[in-house]
Structure formats: structure tokens, C-alpha cells
Amino acid sequence: MAFYTLGCKLNFSETSTISRSFEERGFRKVDFTDKPDIFIINTCSVTDNADKKCRKIVREARSISADAYVAIIGCYAQLKPTELSEIEGVDAVLGAAEKFRLLDLLGDFTRKPEPEIFAREIERVNSFNSSYSINDRTRTFLKVQDGCDYSCTFCTIPLARGNSRSDTIENVANEAILLGQSGVKEIVLTGVNTGDFGLRNGKREDSFIDLLQALDKVEEVERFRISSIEPNLLTYEIIDLVANSKRFMPHFHLPLQSGSDVLLKRMKRRYLSNLYVDRVEYIKKRLPHAAIGVDVIVGFPGESEDEFLKTYNFLNELPVSYLHVFTYSERPNTKAACMENVVPMDVRNRQSKMLRSLSEKKKRFFYEQNIGQVAKVLFENDIEDSIMHGFTENYVRVSAKYDPLRVNEIIPVSISAINVEGYAEVEELLENIHA
Numbered sequence: 001m002a003f004y005t006l007g008c009k010l011n012f013s014e015t016s017t018i019s020r021s022f023e024e025r026g027f028r029k030v031d032f033t034d035k036p037d038i039f040i041i042n043t044c045s046v047t048d049n050a051d052k053k054c055r056k057i058v059r060e061a062r063s064i065s066a067d068a069y070v071a072i073i074g075c076y077a078q079l080k081p082t083e084l085s086e087i088e089g090v091d092a093v094l095g096a097a098e099k100f101r102l103l104d105l106l107g108d109f110t111r112k113p114e115p116e117i118f119a120r121e122i123e124r125v126n127s128f129n130s131s132y133s134i135n136d137r138t139r140t141f142l143k144v145q146d147g148c149d150y151s152c153t154f155c156t157i158p159l160a161r162g163n164s165r166s167d168t169i170e171n172v173a174n175e176a177i178l179l180g181q182s183g184v185k186e187i188v189l190t191g192v193n194t195g196d197f198g199l200r201n202g203k204r205e206d207s208f209i210d211l212l213q214a215l216d217k218v219e220e221v222e223r224f225r226i227s228s229i230e231p232n233l234l235t236y237e238i239i240d241l242v243a244n245s246k247r248f249m250p251h252f253h254l255p256l257q258s259g260s261d262v263l264l265k266r267m268k269r270r271y272l273s274n275l276y277v278d279r280v281e282y283i284k285k286r287l288p289h290a291a292i293g294v295d296v297i298v299g300f301p302g303e304s305e306d307e308f309l310k311t312y313n314f315l316n317e318l319p320v321s322y323l324h325v326f327t328y329s330e331r332p333n334t335k336a337a338c339m340e341n342v343v344p345m346d347v348r349n350r351q352s353k354m355l356r357s358l359s360e361k362k363k364r365f366f367y368e369q370n371i372g373q374v375a376k377v378l379f380e381n382d383i384e385d386s387i388m389h390g391f392t393e394n395y396v397r398v399s400a401k402y403d404p405l406r407v408n409e410i411i412p413v414s415i416s417a418i419n420v421e422g423y424a425e426v427e428e429l430l431e432n433i434h435a
């Protein structure tokens, strides 16, 4: 069988887990082009043209193996099961809960005359399925939470993934220990609304800080990173824990979406710009060298040029390290899709470009601040033209001459320059691991 995954880290970790369950039952994973008997396509509802992309992948799959079984899973499958089942060549569509029961539901993968749909109403999806990705053994994305109870007006994720629910602290800690023992050096804690960790069956049983405190004691894992956290859920206590921890990396990813309070309210975000500034300042006070990443949306309905410039200036003045810029696009069934004063596409594209260059500038400035510093880099299995890459604790991407003995090792380095590709170069690897 072969997999194709669209979307976020959560989707990748879920594909990875589903693929392991196939392998445990004796299936062999092959590349998409290796004429597999089964194709599993994991879709995303946030991806632009999700429908078009899905059609294209199905078409490609059919041209590679005309008789293969094609199953579609993921967020888009939960949102539009009937539409997807009508795509020529699709054999089955499985919803948010059913995707984890794929092997039982689809039996021997015999193609039926009509496509099958296995999806229940998202309100009834309450189970938590733990997942982790394991491409190489260096960094793993471990899912600790799923779903979201917020109702940001631009977002379809709550409709596709359901209510907020989490794994137990005990399970996450045990998974972390096993992953650490298997050689994984860094675990990235992933979820839809990760900071909302602690809800089980709609009841708050613990919270994100309890999870972090437990993981901070897991000696088998050298590094933990928090993938992304809503600013209103990033408490001083969490920042203090990261500041005092040897395991939690000084790196935060804080979705902002807009620097204008008018827009934040229209987006139904749960904070205003002053809270965001406060959290960034506290991070910088406790961890001056921390990396701070920001998600920002341009072209939300009703965003005037003045409001856009407010966001631009807001970000320009904040000591953040890089931006992930999203050009707003209408999603069916969201409140924002019905809002007035739609921003023309050419304006959205221009503004997006402006913020992307601001991001480059911010990143360069942040990287330059690291020149001359000694940093610890986890070199990954990401080799290109005899160069290996890795990340420092504060998420500076480093390149160095490939040395197989140093892959998947944490090595102290001295950062000497930023190269033309925008990576930090190292003057010397300070530890002689050959000794």
C-alpha cells in the first residue's frame, strides 16, 4: 500500500500511525509510484482547492495502478464524504473516527461496484487516537490532543475534527519514554489546540502545564518542543517551566492572525493584541534568545489597508523571529465566508508578499543575533549535496558538512555566519564524537 498526505503535522503523524498498523498486519508500504494495490489519501480541509487536489491524486493513483483500492480519509473526508465518494475511481471514504478503524472496516480491500462511505456526524466523534510520526529517528511529532472547542470564524477544523479531547498524561509520558528508548532525540507535542490539553469526554481532568511538568521528568528524551499554542493559553507558568527546563526548547509558535483588535474580534479569537504583546514580552524577559514564530492571516473580510498596516507595524515592532503567512481564502460553512467587504485577491496577494518579506527580514535579524554563539544542534537525516542540516535549541536551522556519525546526535557548534540560502553556518563542531 501507499499513502499520500496533505496538510498539517497532525495529518502526517496520523498517516504514520495508520501505516504502522498496516505493516503490523503484514502489508508492505511502497512508494506512490510503485504500483501499490491500495492507496490511502489523507486529506486536509485547510489546503486550498482540497477538492481539486484530491481529484488529481486519485487520477494519478488510477493511472499508476488501474485496479488498486483507493480510500480517502482525513479532514476533507469528514466534511464532504458524499462529494469525495463521487470522484471517479474512489472506493471508500472514511471520517474522523473511522479512519483509525480502516483495516477492520475495509476488510480485504475488494473493490465494490459502488463506493462506500464510513463517516458519522462530527458531534458524535469523541474518541482520542494517539499517533506519532516516525520518518527518521531524529524528530517525532507526537499527537497529544485533537479537535477544538473554539469557533474562530474562518476555521473549518472544529467541523472536521470535532470537540477538544486529549490523551492521558500517563499515556503521553509512556509513549515518550518508548520513543526515547527507541532512539528518538526530540519530540514535538502536536495537537489542533494543543494548549487546551486535558479534556476527556468533555470534562477537564488536567491541563497542559500538568502534561509539561510530567514530561519534563522523562529522562529518556533529550528535547521536547511545543508545536503551537494559542496566546491566551500560554500562561506565565508555562513560560517559566520552559525557562527552567533542560528538556523544553526555547521556542514558541503563537498564532496571532491579526494585529488589529477589530479584526481579532471579527475572527472571534480569544485575545486582543495587548495580551499578545504581553506574552511575547514575558517570553523575551525569561528567555531572551527564544525563537517566536507567528501565524498571520491577510485579506480577512473587512480588513482595510489601514488595518493591514496596523498588523504589519505591530509585527515589525515585536521581537518575533519568523512569520507563517496565510492568504485568507473562503471556506464553506464558516461565518467568515458570509461576511461583507471581501478583500480582492490581488490585494490579498500583495499584502501576503509584504508580510513574507517582513518574515525574511525578521528571520535574518534573529539568525544574525546567534552569530558568535555556541549552540547545540540536533543534526537530522536531511542530507543534500554532502551537507547535513539540523536545528539549534532555539530553532535556528544550521548546515554543516555531512558526517554520518553526527546524524541524530546533539552536537555543540559555534555559529559563524548566515549563508546565501539563509542557514546558519558553523565554524566548528565543538565535540569530537569520534573520540
Ligand code: SF4
Pocket (backbone or CB within 6 Å): 148, 149, 150, 151, 152, 155, 156, 157, 158, 192, 193, 230
Ligand atoms: S483555535 Fe480557532 S483557528 Fe485554531 S483550530 Fe480552533 S477554531 Fe480553528
